[in-house]
Amino acid sequence: MLKPIITSLLDTDAYKLNMQQAIFHHYRDVEVSAEFHCRSGESLSHLMSELDNEVETLSQLRFTSDELAYLDGIGHYQQDYLEFLSEFQLKKSNIEISSSDGQLAVKITGKWIDVILWEVPLLAIICELRCRKSYPELNESDAVTHLSRKLRHIKDKIGSEDNSQDFKVVDFGTRRRFSKSVQHSIVQYLKENCRFFVGTSNLLLAKTFDLPAVGTQAHEWFQAHQQLAGDLADSQQLALHRWLQEYPNKLGIALTDCINMDAFLNDFNSHLSEQFSGLRHDSGNPISWGEKAIKHYESIGIDALTKVLVFSDSLTLEKAWKIFCHFQGRINTSFGIGTQLTCDLPGVPTLNVVLKLTSCNGKPVAKISDEPEKSICRDQNYLNDLKVAFKIV
16 A cells, blocks of 8 residues: 655645744634646546545644754744644645546635645645556656756756856745655755755755755735735735734745736835845746846835845746846846756656635635736636726736
């Protein structure tokens, strides 16, 4: 019998715990719902039974004392939150797994503080079950061999460049990895063989390999605030100010595309621009986005070289290097690479799966994005209201 895929609650991305702590302190009683969506269109309904078994096991896990000590050592988790985590378990009663129109359907409902930690392990399980069934002949050795070829190619490009020491890559590949063992092997190989590899979003791997755990907040932070602000048009600013309240001197990278970059920058006033250390790109043209960011900083008298842009949208090493070269010397950059590190094996098509908030306190929320196909909203009237509030044509 195969071992459970997820064996530790620490096998998740850092931004989930960062957001959960903020929810613990500010929004403990907020209710949300989230739904799974496969953007790739691949049918995954045949995974239902195995997924249900994995969820059963997942709901029995708790943080160990060793894991809590590790989180304490990171420095930005407070004692009251760590005490909460010591008793925390994912609640299977929050999750409903079914099939709809031949596709896997997953819905999670409950208090936001309980729902938030489901996404990353759930998606990782779905992806691993799919790869286990469809590509049983492939393993971590194949992934590392393929990565080593890519690294040789990119190192040939950057080896002679004087500015290459500023090129920084982080593993963002937990949610859509080929398997847990593949991500483990990829991160280990990168740490041992790649000087521009500087961290991982995965807390368990950060602990295992003594790497920085990288991440701040996700779209759901901004989505939920659409129903937590008195006025819809104030929701982004409330989300940003609340983040600063929770993390006044740390975790200062703000995600910009819950609505779109233009709407974000309209809300990103001088005070917020000073307080946040940088911005994260996750949709739309990365060069155009970065140019807008630099122009914004310059327009309010901020030296762009004091800020950082984190790029995380469907990156490859090649694409990251091209973006780095474009902005080098004008603003600091970092690159979070996901699927193209942890699920890049020959003959394996990318599985694009997400689990996004659809409601908060019983009312709809939406993500518009800088890329139309990434938009998520099940209520057209609400989507129209959101566009009016943020002056989107």
